[in-house]
Every structure is written in C-alpha cells, then in structure tokens.
Amino acid sequence: MKHLRILNYVDEVARSGSIRKAADQLNVTASAVNRRIMDLEEELGAPLFERRPRGVRLTAAGEVFVNYLRQQDSEVERMKSQISDLKGMRRGTVRIACSQALALEFLPRQIGEFRKRHAFVSFDVKVFDHEQAMAALAAYEVDLALVFRPPFLANFHPLMALEQRVVAVMAADHPLSAKRTVRLRDCAAYPVALPERSIGGRQLLEEVMARSRISFQVAAESNSFELLRGLVLQANLISFQIRAGTMQSGNKLGLVARDIDDRDVPRANLVLGQLRSRNLPIPAAVFAERLARALEAMREPRTATR
Helix, strand or coil, rough: CCHHHHHHHHHHHHHCCHHHHHHHHHCCCHHHHHHHHHHHHHHCCCCCCCCCCCEEECCCCHHHHHHHHHHHHHHHHHHHHHHHHHHCCCCCCEEEEEEEHHHCCHHHHHHHHHHHHHHEEEEEECCCCCCHHHHHHHCCCCCCEECCCCCCCCCEEEEEEECCCCCEEECCHHHHHHHCEHHHHHHHCCCEECCCCCCHHHHHHHHHHHHCCCCCCEEEEEEEHHHHHHHHHCCCEEEEEEEEHHHCCCCCCCCEEEEEEECCCCCEEEEEECCCCCCCHHHHHHHHHHHHHHHHHCCCCCCCCC
C-alpha cells in the first residue's frame, strides 16, 4: 500500500497548504514528504505544487491530480473492503467441533469476544463427544476440533494442549463446598449425576473406579451437560467435568467447582487441533489463534515436587 500512502501525502499537503504542517499531521518528517512528492512530480512530468516562502499552493496540474484523488477516495475504500472480504476477516464461517464441557461457558465467551471485532464472521459449532468430534474433523465437516482426551487420528495436528483437572461441580450450599480440594471417596458419600460413558471425563472416572474400590451413588446419567447442571442445582447432586468447562466463581447460579485430588484422578489434555494437511480458512485460523491464547492463559502452574 506504499503508493496509497504517497497519494495521502499529496492530499494532506493540499489541504494544509504546508509541507511542514502536513508532515506533523502525518507523523513523518517534512523532508520525507517533500522527497515523495518530488518523486511523484518527476514520474508525472509536471509540478504539483508551487513552493512559496510561507507554504505551497497547488499548480493547475496539482488541482487536476488532487481532484482525481478525492473522486477516487471512496473507490479506494471499497477496494480495501473487498480485499478484506477476500482475506476472510470481514465475512466467513468458522466450523468447529467441541466437547460438551466447552459449550456452556468457554466457547460462547470466546465467540462473543471474537465477534466484537469481526461481526460478520459466523460460526457453525458441533457439540460432540470426543470420538464424534474427531470423526467430523477427519470428514472435513469442521475445520477445528476442541476436545478433551481426543482419540488417535493419524493426520491430526494439535495446535494447543492444555492439561486439565476433572473437578466436582456442586451447589454452593453442598456440604463438600467448604473443602478446597475433595477426594473421590468424599464424593462417593453423596448422590451424583454423571455424563454418559461416551464423554471423555466419564471415561477417565471409569478407569479410576476400575482400579479402586470406590463406587458412586448414581442418581442420574445424561448426555446433556445442561441437564447435569440443572440436576446439580435442583436435586443437590454432584457432577463432574473438566476445569475449563466450569462457570466462573461468583456466578449467579450459585455453582462451585472443587478440584479432585491428583492422587485420585490424573490430569489429561484438552486439545485444540486441525488436520495436518489442511490450510485453514482465514477466519478459522485467526479464531484458532484466539482460542490458543485463551487456553494458555488458563494454564495452571505446577507445584514443584521434592
């Protein structure tokens, strides 16, 4: 866009009647403005300005040239807008598959912030379990996948991996809410609402329970995290999900999340990725960068062990 900048120099000098004043307005040196105008005059073969002791005045050729510039100004803006559209930053669709845990709070928040800057970018969001999400990615039905414990896919390219705790979700007045960290045996003393077995967090819990003697009082199971949240509130049950999927502290619903001791449930990765050979559309690539930054900001420092 260098030539557009030079044309802007001419227009500003014409408006201000002074190379020095124009330079101050443009935040460049007066010598740089004068040099660019002289180069343009040489290219056109005619002087654009008459230099005077107290400023400059347009020549007849300069009048013609500046009138042309101003007539074309709206066309330049339209051209820049069209280029922006082609680059995908004004319009386009981000297609993403995500785990249910991210669909309630985290992903809507990220989409909302993104659309404040890119209001004409739309989203096609598929809420799947981790196996369905990876299958949709492999079938080119989505551009991105954001899932907990993704199954193996040969040409999957992780863009970001964030280690996640499984946490216990409960009402703020639940007896266990007074603890900062809970043990699974604490949770087993109360009725629970579990996600269905296709969900990554449930599978992790099942693996832990298979190795231990802990069993839950399962009051309800569902493939809907929204229903599980309702059961926590209305039936005073405990449920489980990953830390990234929990509501922020002090939320209006009165939900709290308590870490489960690492000795009981190991951490696992929440992964953002794409197909290895895929060139992402510009909106998807930019949104992926935003997601990666948001996930990085959530990273917990690991306590050093001795």
